[in-house]
Amino acid sequence: MVEKVKATKETRPVPGRTSSKTSKVKSEKTRKVRKKRIERDSSSSEYESDFSDSLKLASATPSEPKCTEKDEKALESNQITAPQPKQEAKKEASTTQSDADEEAPQELNILKDTPLSMLWGDAKNDYACRREFVWDDNVFTDSEDVNLDRLASLYVDEPPSRGRRNVRTVQHSQLRQSFLSGATLDPHLMVECAQYADPTVSNDKRPQQPFSVRIHPDVAFVCDLHAHMAMCEIIGYFGGKYDAETNTVFIHAAFPCRSMQIEGDDGSTDVEMDPVSELEVRQLIEKSNLEVVGWYHSHPTFAPDPSIRDIENQAAHQELFQMNSHNHPFVGLIVGTYDSKRTDPVGLFRYFHVKGEKMTGKTKTPPMYFPFELTTITRKYKARAIQAVQAVKPTNELVPQHACLHRLRNEYGASILGCVEQVVRLLEYYRAFPRRTKWSQSWQKTNKGQKLRLSLLHYVEALDIPKDIQTAFVEDIFQYLQSAWQ
Template structure:
């Protein structure tokens, strides 16, 4: 199959606390008031009476009743001054801190409690801006609720708390920068960039409905499980760790989106798709002039290695590793083209890598393999259904010369790029960008520890790029 069939465009502190569950109601100045069932029902009609709901009126219980969030274990998190706190969202809208089992009535109560453990002088928690649900700030869900039920509402009602928290984090970064400016250059710049990155909240597939040309094609969509749509995954997938390492390295180099291809083999007898090589595209997504030459080179590399084109990858540099509506359509198109005209089945794997999304746990990138199931026949105008693909990761014994060569070619390509990541700057107060990429790549480390010496040469080249 010609490679041109795929287009190039495109957790806790160590404080001793009671072990038995207890309800904590102290949330500082911003704790939400409990609403009765009748009051919650009135929220939807408040705009019709000429009044608008303020941000304090929207509680987790309201969001749960309207299915904007779901109860679950470990779905809530707080990241504050280098400390991580994980919480369970209960069915009644309360929060259970995983570490101690304590129950909190609101995000503000939990955030204030956790932040005081780290900083006893902390007076309030800015809970809705500090607590994240599945990586997204809760304040964003307030915005979604108001857009849905009170579209005329002033969005400043839900953004002011977010701004307050971002301002506080920004001040913390500036103070740390002033204190450690001799050995922590660039910290302020990194933290400011975090403040200007506005997060996109993923939507559920079931909320999309029929295609709408007015819908933002960059809307992110949560992945479904095959079991959720009453299907079995129609193929097995095995991915080489060297594939993940090269792909993750590529995605870390620039603040712009990157793309690449995946080479491997498809065994019709065992229904196993084996991904053996990543082929980064050393070109800009909008550069159509060089795209054909890059694709031709990759096509030759595939042929020389006896491999087939089995998929593609791309990055969401600062966002969640979830497909957008545009990604869903692209993936569906790739699947159909790889299948060819003989109606034989060959899967095409899509992978999204999110290297610099601050909702990730730790320094490791989030890597998301996905596939798209066509919409039901009775609803041909719906979007395809993005589903998570279960993958077996195969640990390579050593770093191949091909992978090392590709890494050096990428370094040379991005060396003078205006959007090159500044690896001497700070990812967070205690972690440089260089620490970040090293930590993420270590997740895909070969068994042979000699790779670390080889990669140190690559990292030295990254330092020389600044």
């Protein structure tokens, strides 16, 4: 069994604005001050109130629907409405206190509940993602003869797509020259990832990738949706495990984290993980019998190449997770979404890690780190029967929120329910987010809502859903999003 690496509060790097390698003391003081500020403002936060209201509908689990008598009558007359808040249930004269408590949706504390915490901490429902792990060869396979027609265009022999950049990007040689000249490096300077050798080419002289990366099919879908939710950078951790015997990092799930709202910074070029959310998510991953094996964030308006700051944070994490005898790797991911210089609507993913290089003969001089792109394998479910669902055609008419939620939770099979709950939590979490995406805004020759739909239609091909109903699944998500955000 692989030994876990536990970070102490003093040594744990925080992805984002502050380099944990060069400013540990300052970063630690900043975290404490911000934590106190968050706790002080939580009781009067307008954002907390809006967010708690937006989660009331989604908080009812599929096995325990929460409806008042008024809702039941409305459902009988085909007038579907959201469950009534707890305080309104108390006003019913014929309802006892215990009945009201039972009928009321579970209320959340945004300082204690991350977007996915209820999914992974919910003991009442047996989600497949909590028992069917991506490293289980009885459930998943790497064989190309399973669902090859659906996934070949996505994950097999796919050449790296970089797109154009609207910020300056340099190559390793340019970065090396700048370092040796003593120039101060801009933390927002983008660095192009170098490529490892192609294992199918015998005479490729480039270095070999040092470890393999295998990913759960739900991960790309959730990360793509999360990155499209906001016009500022988002951030999260990966939960999984490292198998030293096969030298493979298994990424089992994405755990979105809250980001800090910093005065004077709109978050379009930087992101800093909320230290409270970071602690919650790390504990949640551990309680889920997983390990922290990576992190991800988005570049909303430019290419997904790592910046100098991204490289520093990646290096800090790698150093932390390499302190044990198993040399634990750590994977980074950047998702590009609304780059105006790209024409492809599909979210662009770049998995990477960094390698240190001594630039001078002095032993005390810290190494210079350079990013390398990682080739990944998204595992596939082995063939199994899935309940059919009637196809849903795109429509301009607003479908009731309750109807979409019912279909998502009941029509696509038990194996996809964990992904559904992740999606629902994200949509409700960002409903009251200050910098949420405005779907009607233009992007290229369409709008951002249509771009999201097309991007999800690409990544849904890896999910455990038959090909003939994948469009219906995405359409239900998009209709739920439109209804919930109205």
